[in-house]
Amino acid sequence: MTDLQMEVEVDTNSSLQESLPKPQVMYRCKKCRRIVAIEENIVPHEPGKGEECFAWKKRSGNSEQVQCSSIFVEPMKWMQTIHDGMVEEKLLCFGxxxxxGYFNWAGMQCSCGAWVNPAFQLNKSRIDECKSEPNPNLNMET
Known part of the structure; x- marks a missing residue:
C-alpha cells in the first residue's frame, strides 16, 4: 500500500467517525419518564463563588464549593404557566x-451562587439524565 492510499484510508476512517452521531443527553421526568429537555435546551452558566454569593442568613458556614442542584433551560412549549402570563411560578410536568422546578422571568440564584436571568430551573432531583445511543442498525460503510 502506498503512502497516498494510507492517507486516503485514514482520512476516510476519521470522516466516518466524525459523521457518526454523538449520544445526545435527554432529561426525563422521574415520575412519568417524559422527555422534558434535551442537551440543546440547556442554558449554561458560570459557577458562582458558593456561599460568598448568598446573604449572610442563608450561609451555613461551610466554605466548600457547592455543585449545582439544578439545570437551567430555555423556555419551552410544554411550560404552560409561561404561556398563561405568569412572571414566576412552579414548572409542572406536562405528562x-x-x-x-421553578421559573422566574426576573432571574434566580443557583445553588452554586451564580445568577441566571431569566431563570427556568429544573431540579436535578426531579429529573433523570439519559444518554441516547446512536442507532447500531445504521451501516455507515459505503
Missing part, C-alpha cells in the same frame, strides 16, 4: 403534573 404527570409533577413539580419539576
Amino acid at each position: 404527570c403534573n409533577g413539580r419539576l
Whole structure:
C-alpha cells in the first residue's frame, strides 16, 4: 500500500467517525419518564463563588464549593404557566403534573451562587439524565 492510499484510508476512517452521531443527553421526568429537555435546551452558566454569593442568613458556614442542584433551560412549549402570563411560578410536568422546578422571568440564584436571568430551573432531583445511543442498525460503510 502506498503512502497516498494510507492517507486516503485514514482520512476516510476519521470522516466516518466524525459523521457518526454523538449520544445526545435527554432529561426525563422521574415520575412519568417524559422527555422534558434535551442537551440543546440547556442554558449554561458560570459557577458562582458558593456561599460568598448568598446573604449572610442563608450561609451555613461551610466554605466548600457547592455543585449545582439544578439545570437551567430555555423556555419551552410544554411550560404552560409561561404561556398563561405568569412572571414566576412552579414548572409542572406536562405528562404527570409533577413539580419539576421553578421559573422566574426576573432571574434566580443557583445553588452554586451564580445568577441566571431569566431563570427556568429544573431540579436535578426531579429529573433523570439519559444518554441516547446512536442507532447500531445504521451501516455507515459505503
